[in-house]
Amino acid sequence: MVKISTMSSKKTHKKPVRAGNGRLKTFEPTVHGRTKDAASTSLACIPSVGQSRREKLPSANSLKKKRASLGLVMVPVLSSLGKPLMPCHPARARELIKQGRAVRRWYRGIFAIKLIDRSEGVIQQVVTGIDPGSKREAFTVKSQGRTYLNIMSDSVVWVSGRLYLRRCLRAFRRSRFTPCRKNKYNKRVNSKGLNPSFKSRWQIKLNIMKWLMRLYPISEVAVENIISKKRRGKSKFNFYFSQVEIGKNWFYEALKDIGLILHVIPAYYTKELRDKYGLKKGGNKKEERFRAHNVDSWTIANSILEGSSVVDNKVIFRIIPIPFHRRQLHRMQPEKKGIRKTYGGTISHGFKRGSVIRHKKWGLSYVGGAIRDRISLHSLKTGKRLCYNAKPKECNFLYMTKWRTYVV
Numbered sequence: 001m002v003k004i005s006t007m008s009s010k011k012t013h014k015k016p017v018r019a020g021n022g023r024l025k026t027f028e029p030t031v032h033g034r035t036k037d038a039a040s041t042s043l044a045c046i047p048s049v050g051q052s053r054r055e056k057l058p059s060a061n062s063l064k065k066k067r068a069s070l071g072l073v074m075v076p077v078l079s080s081l082g083k084p085l086m087p088c089h090p091a092r093a094r095e096l097i098k099q100g101r102a103v104r105r106w107y108r109g110i111f112a113i114k115l116i117d118r119s120e121g122v123i124q125q126v127v128t129g130i131d132p133g134s135k136r137e138a139f140t141v142k143s144q145g146r147t148y149l150n151i152m153s154d155s156v157v158w159v160s161g162r163l164y165l166r167r168c169l170r171a172f173r174r175s176r177f178t179p180c181r182k183n184k185y186n187k188r189v190n191s192k193g194l195n196p197s198f199k200s201r202w203q204i205k206l207n208i209m210k211w212l213m214r215l216y217p218i219s220e221v222a223v224e225n226i227i228s229k230k231r232r233g234k235s236k237f238n239f240y241f242s243q244v245e246i247g248k249n250w251f252y253e254a255l256k257d258i259g260l261i262l263h264v265i266p267a268y269y270t271k272e273l274r275d276k277y278g279l280k281k282g283g284n285k286k287e288e289r290f291r292a293h294n295v296d297s298w299t300i301a302n303s304i305l306e307g308s309s310v311v312d313n314k315v316i317f318r319i320i321p322i323p324f325h326r327r328q329l330h331r332m333q334p335e336k337k338g339i340r341k342t343y344g345g346t347i348s349h350g351f352k353r354g355s356v357i358r359h360k361k362w363g364l365s366y367v368g369g370a371i372r373d374r375i376s377l378h379s380l381k382t383g384k385r386l387c388y389n390a391k392p393k394e395c396n397f398l399y400m401t402k403w404r405t406y407v408v
Helices: 060-070 090-098 159-175 196-213 235-257 267-277 294-305
Strands: 015-018 024-027 075-078 084-088 102-107 110-115 127-131 136-142 147-154 220-225 261-266 317-321 355-359 363-371 374-379 385-390 395-400 403-407
Touching: 075 090, 075 102, 084 090, 090 102, 090 110, 102 395, 127 196, 127 294, 136 196, 136 294, 147 196, 147 294, 159 196, 196 235, 220 235, 220 267, 220 294, 235 261, 261 267, 261 294, 267 294, 363 385
Parallel strands: 075 110, 127 220, 147 317, 220 261
Antiparallel strands: 015 024, 075 084, 102 110, 127 136, 136 147, 317 403, 355 363, 355 395, 363 374, 374 385
16 A cells, blocks of 8 residues: 655745634645545555656555565467467467457356467476375476566375275175175285275376376476385385385376476475575465475476576465265264164255356355255365355356366
8 A cells, every 4th residue: 555645855944824713724735626625535555745646656666576576377279180389478369369369267166268369388497396195286387588487286195094994994895794895815814906096196196197187288296205225124214104105106107108208306395495495485384375385396396497587476376176975885883773864975956066156146066965956165265165056057067177276
């Protein structure tokens, strides 16, 4: 907010005027009228005596600094054949849509445009930097001159608990002598494969990369490498770390299979790069800010491109996976008379669960479960249930997603 100044650089004499009640009132002359005339005006700055309005407006340098701190989000561009091209300025995207040369598209919360009259274009070098983590992970898509997107995603941490619950439920069914399949030989004993809980952590990284490749012409990817040594007498630690190594190698091979050039950056080298660029990493890993995780992914990507050390975009796109109960047939606890109500599934009255819709009352939300002829709606930012009695006819389908997304 601009500070309003009524002081003049030159000395001015206040002219006393006697009001109707006998009191003296003083006024300071201004360029346009008197100071009391600007009591209920807008936030536009009021020039003082001898000062023009242009001099009182914010300088161009201050506006540039403010834009640099917030960041400019570029719009992804797709060719008429669906091939990703270089992103453009939002004003340019609005002009193309207005001229009828492009149409609007939504890809899991990211707005893009698809050109109608162009099938090819000049493509620059675009790199994605990945900072993997146990709870949260960071992705940065950038070229040498621009930072197009910063993503902070949550890891999938509920798979191991669900596997344990599934094992318990199968044991309970066998003890109740209900129809069930026979015990099978555990094929995973002494296997060198990847556990489901660890695979889910690396699988979501791969899914995000495939999604980004549909929007941006990404040719290379740089990943921070996790290095550790085995410990004597710590069989549990060595077992879980071996799973991390297997998952890491599986992810590297999957990136090469989809046609990306892989760069593996040691973890200690990331710290040296941050010091080189003059960047600092925050200590709180739970905060949704650029310095928490994305500073590492930006540093890794910029080291491949050898670009500027100034961060031009700190806007964060949050991705939170939605845990659905797709294969659970009924509730675990029975109600009266031993009846188990149906629970889980994939479709809620014509909407696939997770579909983002627009409701007249609740606005943007995603579809959850169904109760009789109504569906439940959940918030995109918090995941909390907004209502459980929304009519399907009042919901306007926008796009399908498996993640909750919002911008920080």
